Amino acid sequence: MAQESDCCSFFKAVADVNRVKIMLLLARGEMSVSQICGHFKMKQPSISHHLGVLRNAKVVECRKEGKEVFYRLNRCCVDSSCSGFMKRFTDKAEGGEV
Amino acid sequence: MAQESDCCSFFKAVADVNRVKIMLLLARGEMSVSQICGHFKMKQPSISHHLGVLRNAKVVECRKEGKEVFYRLNRCCVDSSCSGFMKRFTDKAEGGEV
DNA sequence: GTATAATATAGACAGAAGTCTATATGTTAT
DNA sequence: ATAACATATAGACTTCTGTCTATATTATAC
Numbered sequence: 001m002a003q004e005s006d007c008c009s010f011f012k013a014v015a016d017v018n019r020v021k022i023m024l025l026l027a028r029g030e031m032s033v034s035q036i037c038g039h040f041k042m043k044q045p046s047i048s049h050h051l052g053v054l055r056n057a058k059v060v061e062c063r064k065e066g067k068e069v070f071y072r073l074n075r076c077c078v079d080s081s082c083s084g085f086m087k088r089f090t091d092k093a094e095g096g097e098v
Numbered sequence: 099m100a101q102e103s104d105c106c107s108f109f110k111a112v113a114d115v116n117r118v119k120i121m122l123l124l125a126r127g128e129m130s131v132s133q134i135c136g137h138f139k140m141k142q143p144s145i146s147h148h149l150g151v152l153r154n155a156k157v158v159e160c161r162k163e164g165k166e167v168f169y170r171l172n173r174c175c176v177d178s179s180c181s182g183f184m185k186r187f188t189d190k191a192e193g194g195e196v
Numbered sequence: 197g198t199a200t201a202a203t204a205t206a207g208a209c210a211g212a213a214g215t216c217t218a219t220a221t222g223t224t225a226t
Numbered sequence: 227a228t229a230a231c232a233t234a235t236a237g238a239c240t241t242c243t244g245t246c247t248a249t250a251t252t253a254t255a256c
Contacts, residue, residue: 032203
């Protein structure tokens with residue numbers, strides 16, 4: 001099925017405290033990078049790095065407006081990844097090959 | 099709330115392909131360490147290491163029987179961690195402090 | 197054009213994490 | 227007590243990851 005890498009890209013993205021904090025911020029609404037930076041001690045490049053990880057994992061999406069980039073949470077990704085993951089452990093069909 | 103560390107211990111545990119594979123195996127039922135080893139190329143100490151990570155995160159539980167240790171999946175942990183995590187992003191109350 | 201601002205990228209570095217070999221611990225059998 | 231087996235732990239090594247500084251990129255303003 002080779003689905004582990006996908007599932008893991010989500011979970012790896014979410015396995016960092018600062019990234020979860022960013023996600024919680026974005027859960028309140030769209031935010032520019034500098035606005036996000038305002039909530040952390042980390043430097044801007046570190047924030048950009050985390051946003052990149054979240055973006056690659058489809059956990060957040062962004063849109064450009066002028067010189068700013070606005071990020072928003074992709075709740076669908078969070079929900080489907082979590083739900084899908086749970087399901088894998090109740091679905092008896094899986095586990096045949098590992 | 100300082101809940102991030104807990105949530106992250108689960109997600110860190112789950113953010114590794116081999117650990118997810120172990121979990122999928124255990125979803126089929128209780129298994130001894132050597133049985134688990136039989137499904138991987140990794141050496142036994144590596145398996146034990148991963149089991150330790152999963153155990154610390156409460157993702158699996160174990161019981162000793164003679165010289166063998168049987169591990170089983172703690173579905174409750176998986177479900178509550180995933181559900182709880184999803185909830186944090188729909189619950190508007192959170193996000194006040196980060 | 198140059199300057200300034202917002203974000204991303206590159207590279208260095210430290211610390212975390214995964215895998216290995218070797219060994220310790222604990223359990224059963226002889 | 228000794229041996230054999232199952233599992234865990236310790237330590238070394240390598241790779242991955244998070245953070246930083248410095249710089250590149252892109253957009254606006256002058």
